[in-house]
Every structure is written in C-alpha cells, then in structure tokens.
Amino acid sequence: MNTTVGDFSGNSALILKAYREAVAQGAQLVITPELAMTGYPPRDLVHRSRFVPGNIEALRQLAGAVGAVPLIVGFVDVNEGAGKPFRNAAAVLQAGRIHQVVAKTLLPTYDVFDEDRYFEPEENLVPVVIEGIRVGVTICEDIWTDDYLPRRLYDVEPPIELAKQGVDLLVNLSASPFSLGKPTIREKMLGELAAETGVPVVYCNAVGGNDQLVFDGNSLVIGKDGEVLARLASFAEEVAVVDVLSGAGARAAEPMVVAEELYQALVLGLRDYVTKCGFKSCVLGLSGGIDSALVAVLAAEALGPANVLGVSLPSVYSSEGSKDDARELAEKLGIQYETIPIQSVFEALKGQTREVFAGKPEDVTEENMQSRIRGLILMSLSNKFGHLLLTTGNKSEMAVGYCTIYGDMCGGLSVISDLPKTKVYEVSRWINREREIIPWASIEKPPSAELRPDQKDQDTLPEYDVLDGILELFVEQGQSIAEIVARGYDEELVRWVLRRVDLNEWKRHQAAPGLKVTSKAFGMGRRIPIVQRFRE
Secondary structure: OOOOOOOHHHHHHHHHHHHHHHHHOOOOOEEOOOOOOOOOOOHHHHHOOOHHHHHHHHHHHHHHOOOOOOEEEEEEEEOOOOOOOEEEEEEEEEOOEEEEEEEOOOOOOOOOOOHHHOEOOOOOOOOEEEOOEEEEEEEHHHHOOHHHOOOOOOOOOHHHHHHHOOOOEEEEEEOOEOOOOHHHHHHHHHHHHHHHHOOOEEEEEOEEEEOOEEEEEOOEEEOOOOOEEEEOOEOOOOOOOOOOOOOOOOOEOOOOOHHHHHHHHHHHHHHHHHHHOOOOOEEEEOOOOHHHHHHHHHHHHHHOHHHEEEEEOOOOOOOHHHHHHHHHHHHHHOOEEEEOOOHHHHHHHHHHHOOOOOOOOOOHHHHHHHHHHHHHHHHHHHHHHOOEEEEOOOHHHHHHOOOOOOOOOOOOEEOOOOOOHHHHHHHHHHHOOOOOOOOHHHHHOOOOOOOOOOOOHHHOOOOHHHHHHHHHHHHHOOOOHHHHHOOOOOHHHHHHHHHHHHHOHHHHHOOOOEOOOOOOOOOOOOOOOOOOOOOO
C-alpha cells in the first residue's frame, strides 16, 4: 500500500479498505507494511508533540473497526522505559481491540536510515499466538541477515531466534526503499532464510514515493522450502490472499528488466512527490536533448500529458535540430508546449554588465547567464501557474558539477539526478523499444549544453561510459584512487573526476531533492562536509 507520511486518517482508510478486501477474499490474517499508520520515514516529525499520540489514537480507532480476522499494523509506539522515547512497532488488532504489540529489534543507522535517532530496540523476542498459530512478527531490518548487510552490524538475528522458539510462520512488515537490483537480493535472502529455518516467510513491503525514497512493493510469500509462492506487483498497490502452506492463490509477477525497473521507479517517485506535495501539474525546459526528453516522458506518464508544460528556451546557440526535436517530442507526448526565446534577454543582460566586465573576454560567465535566464523564466512560469518545476540534470553531471547553480539546477524536484548518463540512454532506448517516442536524434546526437558555438559535453568531460564507471566505483562503492586505477582506468583521469566530485559538494547541497534509484544517491544517504581538506 502507498501511504503518506503524517496522514493518519488517510492511511487508516487505506488500511481498512485493504483489510476488508482481504477478508472478503478469505484471509485469516492480514499484514500491512512497516509504519503503515504514520508513513515511512516520519523522521523528526516524531518529536512533534501531537504526532505520536495522534498515530496511537488513529490505531485505536482502526482497531475498533477490525473484526475476528486479525490485522497487523505498523505504527510508532511510546517507549515507557529507559532509552529512546519511541519504538518502531507492530500492533496485532483483533475483535475491536489491540491484542498485542511487538517492536523492531534491529534499528538501521546507515545510508538513508537513522532509526537509532528515535527508537529503542526490542530485546524480548517472543512469538505472537494468533488463533493457535505461533507467528514470529519482524519489522524490516529484523529479517536482513549478515550476508546481505553492508557488514556484520548486529549480535542477534531475530528470525533465527524466533524459529528456535518453534514459530509456525515468519512475517515481516517492511518499508524497504528501492535501489537497482535490490528486489532480486531481497528475494534470494528470504528464500535462503525460509529454507534454513524451515518456516514459511511472508514479506509485506511498502509501495510509493516519500520525499527522495521510492518503495517498490515486490511483496513475497516464500514456502518453507525456500521457493517463491507469490510475488506481488512492482511499483503498484496490490491486495493478495495466499495460503502459505499449500500455495493456493499464488501469483508471481514477472521480474522487470533494468530499464523498466528504473522507469517505473522514477514514474512512481515523481507522481507521489508532485501529488503528495499538493501540486497538480509540472513545468520543465525542453532543450531537444536526451535528459529533458526523458524527464518529459516520465512526467507525462506520471501526471498525464495535459498536466505537463514543456518550454523551449532557445538562444542563438540552439541548433535547429534541437528545436525541432523538442517540438516533435511535445507533439508525440501530447503535452502543452511553449517557445520563449532568450536571446534578447541575454543581449540585454550582457549590455548591463558590459561596463563592469570591460576588458574581460566572454567565458563560462556568459554561458551560465543563459542557463540562469532560463531558470528565471521557468521559475516565473512555476509561480504564475502553480506548476512544480522539474530539473533535468543527470547523476553524471551532478557528480562533477557540469550544471549551473541557480540555472538549470532551479526547481522543486530533480527527477533523474540519481540516474547516470549511460542509464539515461538505456531507459530512453527502452521507451522507444516498440515505437519512436523520444526522437531518435535526441538519443543519437552528441550531447551538448549548447551554450557556445559547436559545444559538446565531451569537450569538458570524458566519455560517459568511462565517467560513469569511475563514479560508480567512487560514489557507490567507496573505492580509492588506487583501487579504481587497478580496474584499468587512467590515473590522471581518475584524480580529475574525484577532485571534481569533491569540489562540487557545495552545489549539490543546494540542489533540488532527487529520487534515489541507485545504492548511493547524492541525497539523504550521503553526508559529506562542504568545508574539508581531505584528499586521496
């Protein structure tokens, strides 16, 4: 299910609707994702005086609507003892009351997770008895085993401890954010766990976007032999009833290819960010290049073409081909389209600064002027019509600072800021797999910012497949210069790339939030100081 952080009444309504649907289909136990009552992650909202009491009151009201079939709901509980003030908890609701509450044992504090900041861990691992069945209730990180964590982090393995106590079933309420390849990893891990313990595993994951995180669903039912009995939808809500012993009701959605996974994650994250923030429409600049073309396709899919405005902002350096490609894309998508030339504004601005710039040749300053004029016009359209402005920069550019602060970085959401340029091409070609949607010229022509005559990205940057390979090793895997060079990359180039990543931290701190789709994004899971002198 797709919950919204802090929307207790809306989340309760979603839970109750799904509960009734499952019961009508014959469910004997209904499970929801981690912190379904509050939405995940609530972060520092838990410290607001009415937040935790409000979610507990909503839980009590929900319990009153629950009948004989038990319902397990994730919520934030109060910790009455020593330690952190709250617990990441799950309540078993049945026959109009809260039957039992258990809390999360393993609290992740790495990458995007910061649960030890708020929650006290559960220390007393005991099964919950429901209708004579001994159920081991775990919450997200509780079920992750050492082999699949960044390193050995914990001294206890809750599902193993519960299995030793003779549970008949392991369930896991999860809010596990998507990153490329993660659904496959989860499935392999849960299969090994079920086979090791000889206990069926039911894994219920959240769906939807909350801020920078996208939750992919892919809920699973694993038989005691480790085989998948059911795999629910990716990136979509779904209610399913599955017999964990016989496999009756089983369904197994086919896994997606990489490009489709990335596409669906970005569409879902974009749709939820826009709508949950209260916007109905968006605006973006259409340059005729591949990045803005991909973002336009994602926006049209997420919000509907009528709710997307694409704006061509040509200067004297914009090629006729690029202007034609932008117009053709808008026509194919059926989105709104406007052309607002910037040349007269650019000339006026250069005239205003001519005296103070006297004796200085034109350089990157004038290039950035064009980008900032475009940002000003797009922000004006956002203000005037209430559109959310989408930025169109990719991860490769953001990494090395090939972007203009207060220019093309203007906006409320950076849709593809965690998508390397090579993946931008891969997803775009997947979009065109059956028919041309993105003009092939946008995909095949050499990428260019078109801010000076005959400009090409590779005048400044290495080839993108080389750049992205270095960036993945450095940003996502944390490798050193020596380790990256040992992979076959030129040392001088590696030093140049890593230096640019460090130098442009200040830009990224001012960037619009982006949607996380890789294992390490430039966002909430990466905390690098701006002022620092560490060098390799």
